[in-house]
Amino acid sequence: MSNISNVTIFEGHQNFKLRLILSTLSGKSIKIIKIRSNDLNPGLKDYEVSFLRLLEAVTNGSHIEISYTGTTIIYRPGIIIGGELTHNCPNSKSVGYFIEPMLMLAPFSKKKFNIIFNGLTNLNGETGVDAIKWGLFPIMEKFGVRDCLLHTIKRGSPPNGGGEVHLICNLLIPTPLTIHVLNIPKFSAIRGVAYCTRVSPSIVNRMIDSARSVLKNTGCEVNITADVWRGENAGKSPGFGITLAAESKRGWRIIAENVGEAQSLPEDLGELTAYQLIEEITKSGAIGRYQIIMAIIFMIIGKEDIGRIKIHKSEIDEKLIFALRDVKQIFGTEAYFKDDAEEIDGDENFITLSLKGNGFTNVSKKIA
Incomplete structure (x- = not known):
């Protein structure tokens, strides 16, 4: 990873969606190289290309360049505009793969998000529509995003799908709230x-x-x-x-x-x-591993204040480490982990994750 002429360079396909979302929120251009360059089928998969199309549709002025082999992309983000659209998701991923990153952009848009997703509603290894409603929406509410709805109009099971899900985000906010969650919920x-x-x-x-x-x-x-x-x-x-x-x-x-x-x-x-x-x-603190990446995104784009969340040591896995590295690369902010002195219910494996917000403001809304 390095910075050349104001473009942040990443290697590999890990955290593909997250890097694009971080780039969109920060307004910084990124270049991703060596995307599955050693695989028998190198380059972007169909669901990654589909996600790029969706990102292009909900932003205005975004510029995407994909190399001939599909192993390199350059993304220059535009303004998040949202609006009404229909997105057909490939059956290689569930609609949750596309909805989850949209939830990180929707509150900071120029217009309200109103998107219909067609495809698989549930798939093993991917966040399903019910998990989004019950797991991610409550986390968004803690950060001040309260008026998001997800309607399942049709259920689509693998392998052929045929599901239809309607995402509506009615609340546009300038900045997420700063949260301090230092107690483990009962x-x-x-x-x-x-x-x-x-x-x-x-x-x-x-x-x-x-x-x-x-x-x-x-x-x-x-x-x-x-x-x-x-x-x-x-x-x-x-x-x-x-x-x-x-x-x-x-x-x-x-x-x-x-x-x-x-x-x-x-x-x-x-x-x-x-x-x-x-x-x-x-093996969870205040939030589960499903929700921890979203919480980090909202913490990093919050006010210039330190947010804190109590998590369990088992939640610090490879996915979280990669995400925090990407956050540091784009926003220049490091996460700070502090060991807890006291045990909680006989478990001494709880730690406090602290992150300082970078003072993000919703540019899209200001223009509106």
Whole structure:
């Protein structure tokens, strides 16, 4: 990584979306080289090209150059303008892959975001639409972004998709709030949704029963909703999945989700997701690993004040380290980790992540 003529240079395809979002928010041009240059199929994948098209559509004045082999791109960001549009997502990724970065841009746009996404609504390894509603929207509210909606009009299961999701962001803000979260939340309730498309509704009940049998020992109130989709709104493929969210009285949430694959049993899926949720709770601080990147983005573009979040040491993984390196490269701000002196519920693995905001202001709104 280096800076040549005001262009920040990155290598590889890691954090592709994040680098483009950071570039858009900072107004700094970036160049990404050696994108899968050693692979049998080098260069950008179809979903990355699709994301670039989406980014170009929600901004005005952005300039994107892609090399002949697709292994190098130069991105010069424009102004975030938002507006109404429809985006067809490739079935190699779920719509969550595209919605998540849009949530980081939408509050700082010139016009309100009103986007319809077509494609897969849930896919293993990607953030699903339910996890976005229950996991990411509450985090955005903590930073002052309160009027975002996500409507699932059609469910689209892998492999053929056919889902339709409507994202609306009605609130435009100049700067995110600075947050200080130094207490680990106590979770009092577990919510969830088990869904199925083009299969027997009994599959949903089997997932709910197996998840409840695991979660009843937690002492929390458990409420898992059945969501059965039929006909045109059920997409093009049969499928099922479950999303669980542990909720505290102050609105903090931890998420676990899974999508059924070929030959997987609904009972196994419900039980696995319940155990994953319990593990996430024990290995998370105030926020889960689903939400930590979004929290860092909002902290870095906040007021020139230091924001602090209590996290668990197990949340410091390769993905977080790469993200913090990219933040430092573009914004020049480093994260500071401080070990906690006292134990919390017998666990001494909690640390405080501190980040100083860079005083970002919503230029797009000012022009509007």
